[in-house]
Amino acid sequence: MSSDNEPVALEANQPSQFYRGGAAIAAFRSQADADRGPEDWVASTTTQFGKDEAGLSRLPDGRWLRDAVAADPVSWLGEEHVAGFGADTALLVKLLDAGQRLPVHCHPSNEFASTHLGCRHGKTEAWVVIGTFGPEPTVYLGFREDVPAAVVAEWVSTQDSSAMLGALNPVGVSPGDTVFVPAGVPHAIGEGVFIVELQQPTDFSVTLEWRGFLADAEAGHLGLGYDKVLDCVERRAQSPDDLVRRTRALTGASVNLFDAQADPFFRADRLHVSGTAALEPSFGVYAVLEGAGTLGPVAVHRGSTVVVPHAAGEVVVTGDVVAIRCRPPSVSSLGS
Template sequence: MPNKVRADGGRELDRFRGVEHPADTPNGAEAWVGSLTRANGATPENPNLGYAEVILPDGTRDFLVNVVKRAPETILGKAHMEKYGTSLGMLIKMLDAKAPFLLQCHPTRENARKYWNSRFGKEECWYVLGTRKDVPEPPYILLGFKEDITREKFEAAYRKGDAALLESFCHKIPVQPGESYMIPGGVPHALGAGCFVAEIQEPSDLTAVPFPQEYLLAYRRKANPFGIFEPEDEQLYESRMLNSFHYEGLPLDKLLDRLKSKEAVLRQEPGGREIEIFGDRDTSYFSCTMVTVSGAMARKNTGDVQRSL
């Protein structure tokens, strides 16, 4: 079942899925695919926000998280259960940015434990599936700090509420379909208008956004009218936000060498080929490959829950 969670968009998602009349909707920009992860804003009255819904063989509908809980070892496997329990250990999203997303970063596992009491951080990667043509400028991403950025400069811009200045601290990178970018915990990033990406990530919804809490709450309430968002202690909000960013600047060429996929060929066969988008050298938490099939190829089983594009 489609699982669109929040923010204005979704037309390119509809096109990707072959919907007859693709259209943007107020909460259509994010689709959480096969999600066992609860989204920010879930409440006792709406506890399943973010969870994927499935149609069972008898035609009834249920949330995938409930299906897994009923038969976890059958669905996930014993080895996976021993490592992650009933969590998938990853989350897949499809993001269709009709408008620019907010500048943000996500915590490392260490900071997620320290500031959010969470087992998982939110390291992630983007694979660019497509771009929109009807946007004010060519689609781009913001990724990583420039060389001369310090925590002091960043915090001063945050306290001034200068969004344009904060964004100017980051590299602005035009993107094309087929490109892939790694986004480690602590690295600032944002999708520009017109980007349609697959996002593979750790299974959490933890985000540090360098804007005043009242602004972020208003943004989230508009982007996700089904969620409930309450203010938290202001000192905690600022502390974990400012401490989640890694203030390491790099020149653009070094940033791209570190974070843009080199697309190593894993196997080439008469029936197709498999390319590594990101693997063990890039992150310890997930991997992503691209399989292009022109005939017949055997599926390579690693023994883990896998994601291939």
């Protein structure tokens, strides 16, 4: 059995999805098979909605990471985290390769999820763009103008895709850009955008534009019906300037990728290591973007994904490495 006190390299974990993609993940991980799927759930203790095991990550010794954390939460997460969140990582990280435009959708807030879905977590998320393909890689983020509830309901009822997509802010993206997506804000990821996604640890999606993507409308409303689930949609206008950061030119030893608005949900920084760097003790999920070296005892290179338990202590990174470090929210942010 592997130790729960050391960093652990993880293999790809790609549960089936309804949309195309996966070539960018295969290239990133140097996989021979490019058809495994458009999402790689990294260090996941979360299942796909309605599934018992799909989505969960296995450790190299065969255990589900979920079960390992439940058996020894303090080693994995640290005493302070457990005091605030229990045996809950409070984080889900994915690699996501949009081989086609994703449908217009949104996610419920903590309050909506607690009231209607029996879960403390909704699904606020954020994207770190690590690759783009094609002539105009674009994401769509929030309504450009306030939209009345009756109009949203009509768009969904008639499946007016052009109206839904046309109402959103189109934002061109390139590697190094980060996008914060609060719960409720309608959005879509365009074809050719490859991201590291951080999110709250649920698989709750409200699919406004289901036709051409899902089998039927029943798959799009979390079993609640659209009459109820559309209450979670943020219909007020959003400014992309409040949600998008351009971080490519920032090259400090540790670049904070999100503003304070993300702190109650997750934390992420981009590490630029040349030589050695010691990292403070923390549960963390790492995706190596460039270079090669070691993360504690684990040899890493572009495409490596590693989960680090809190009990690993002050982990030392050596070599020439650029990596995304993803962490849960700090307990102090719970009151934010």
